[in-house]
Amino acid sequence: MVTDDEQAAQRRVGGIVRTSSVLTGEGLAMWRDYPAGEWETSAAELSRDLDTLKVPHRIVVAFRPPRGREAGRRKGQEVRVPFPELARLVRWVPLLQQLLDELPAESPGFTFAYCEARSTGPVMMSLSCLAAEWPAWTVRQAELMGLLCVRCGFDLRTRGAAQRLAYDVDGEPLRPRLICGVCCGDGQAALDGLTALG
Numbered sequence: 001m002v003t004d005d006e007q008a009a010q011r012r013v014g015g016i017v018r019t020s021s022v023l024t025g026e027g028l029a030m031w032r033d034y035p036a037g038e039w040e041t042s043a044a045e046l047s048r049d050l051d052t053l054k055v056p057h058r059i060v061v062a063f064r065p066p067r068g069r070e071a072g073r074r075k076g077q078e079v080r081v082p083f084p085e086l087a088r089l090v091r092w093v094p095l096l097q098q099l100l101d102e103l104p105a106e107s108p109g110f111t112f113a114y115c116e117a118r119s120t121g122p123v124m125m126s127l128s129c130l131a132a133e134w135p136a137w138t139v140r141q142a143e144l145m146g147l148l149c150v151r152c153g154f155d156l157r158t159r160g161a162a163q164r165l166a167y168d169v170d171g172e173p174l175r176p177r178l179i180c181g182v183c184c185g186d187g188q189a190a191l192d193g194l195t196a197l198g
Contacts, residue, residue, distance in 0.1 A: 009049035010092045012041060017093045022132040023100070026109035027083040029132030031062070034077045043077035053092050056085045062131045065141040073145065078132060080110060108135045112147065112157075114166040114178055117187050122167075129174050149180040156180060 002010075021030045036042035041049075043059045050057045058080055063073040081089055090097045111126035112134060130145065135157055142148055147156050149166075156166040156178055167187040168176035181187065 005052050006092075009052040013046065013049050013053065013089075014093045014095075016041060016046060017089075017096060022136075023096075023103055023107075024109050024132050025083070025103070025107035026080075026111075028081045028086060028089065028096070029062075029078045029110060030080075031064075031131060031133075032077050032079065034061075034075055043079050046079050050079065050081070050089075053089070055081060055088045055092070057081045061129060063129055063145070064131045064133075065137060065144045076131070080132070106159075108157075108159075112166075114156075114168055114176060115187055116168045116176070122187050125168070125176075127174075127176065146175065146178055148178075149183055150177055151179055151183040154180045154182070 016030050017028070020032070021028055030046060032043040032046060033040060034043065036045075047057065047059055060078050060080060062076055062078040064076060066072060066074060086096065086100065090100070110132050111128045112130055114125055114127060115122045116125045134142075134145070134147070137145065137147075139148070139155055142155060142157060143153075148154065149156060149164075154164060156164065158164065164180040164182055165186065166176075166178040166180060167184050169179045169184055169187075171177035
């Protein structure tokens with residue numbers, strides 16, 4: 001039997017899934033502005049609703065490209081439901097099943113992968129602070145968020161035969177300076193720099 005609290009949570013969560021969610025190869029992400037507006041559901045409130053519905057999830061800080069004349073990246077929060085737990089959410093939001101059925105097999109996940117040079121060799125890293133919608137950003141938006149090669153402008157989100165691995169060269173924590181493998185000799189310039197420092 002469904003309780004009154006579950007019905008109320010179901011209505012709120014269902015509305016957000018329909019209007020403010022992104023389905024990825026790693027799960028479902030629901031963007032919330034931070035701080036939330038007066039009439040908006042915050043990430044914390046959404047989290048409580050998902051707890052009521054017994055749907056495992058987590059809240060992460062995420063960033064979107066600036067709008068209009070905004071100076072910097074837009075900070076928000078995403079409530080993310082891991083892919084293995086989506087069946088629990090489908091029970092409450094049946095329309096999600098159709099989205100799952102239509103999701104391409106090789107869909108990108110929440111994070112953007114890149115390579116970081118270390119003294120022990122290259123290490124694959126994940127940039128998890130981007131909003132999960134990052135694969136759908138325009139090229140201009142991707143440029144503002146640092147997803148184009150800073151040397152040649154190649155779109156590092158490119159997949160398939162034309163894909164180039166991204167390397168962090170002289171970046172900062174959570175804000176890597178990404179260069180495509182063609183422009184940096186597959187990270188050799190960064191490795192040479194580490195060798196010189198050592």
